[in-house]
Amino acid sequence: MRAAFSDALVALAQRDPKVLLLTGDHGYALFDPFIKACPDQYMNCGIAEQNMVGVAAGLAKAGFRPFVYGLSAFVPIRVLEQIKIDICYENLPVTLVGDGAGVVYAQLGTSHQSTEDIAALRAVPGINIYSPADRFELTSCMNRAYDEGLPAYLRMGKADLGDVHSGLADAGSADDLVSVGGNKARYLFLGTGSGVKLAERVAQITGGADVVSCPRLKPFPEASLHELAKGREGIVTFEEHAIDGGLGSIVAERLLGSYNGKFLRIGIQDRFSTQCGDYRFLMESHGLAPEAVAGRIAKAFNAGA
Known part of the structure; x- marks a missing residue:
């Protein structure tokens, strides 16, 4: 997915010399192709993320199209005030890219994990939020953010869990x-980001579920959601994010009063990571192994059946 991000950014920058890449001393080899192709459109702002967002806002006011890259624990979390005032209040065409979303930086602990970024940004007016599930959705989201020319946040998990689509056309809009x-199976599984892959694996275990990806979280395609929810016995949301304020909350808020089936949110509970290990270990410690999730769904949906 990160390679697809680099490729999409290079393509945009070659097409439009106003496209700039700002990084807070992150990326390293990831941006070698960009630096080689567009050296004058690259800025390393150093480990000063709040200042970097201010610089991006100034450049946007001057007619440029900045893409601001950082770890999602820092962009957007460390720079939330600057995003709110410098970018969104001014309605500037700045795209923020948060890499390593969720718990993928497992060994680095809570300071480098980001399970609250969607919730934090949802309440800020005027910003679009994207959470692609694979390289094809990422390319589509990148192009859409550029075409709209509005404040945007692109959430990117570093762990490459494989594609969920066969190509860019298959990824849709x-x-x-x-x-x-x-x-139109009995159950509807809605996932975003790495949650789509988890939903796929759980669907293989449980059977009887349709899996749908949600690459755009704000504004959310509410009409499509209501159409998909019709006739379902149960709906489950999957995300590598806190269950409060993320995809689960978005779906629940929009279905309130119109959906009477069973509903379950799968994600990070209200706690920090308390153990250290690799990505798979940490997901398991949060109860997000496919087998464990399948067991929770079976228990929740069969209760009282």
């Missing part, structure tokens, strides 16, 4: 909900 598998 970044503005809508995208079917990954199934057609």
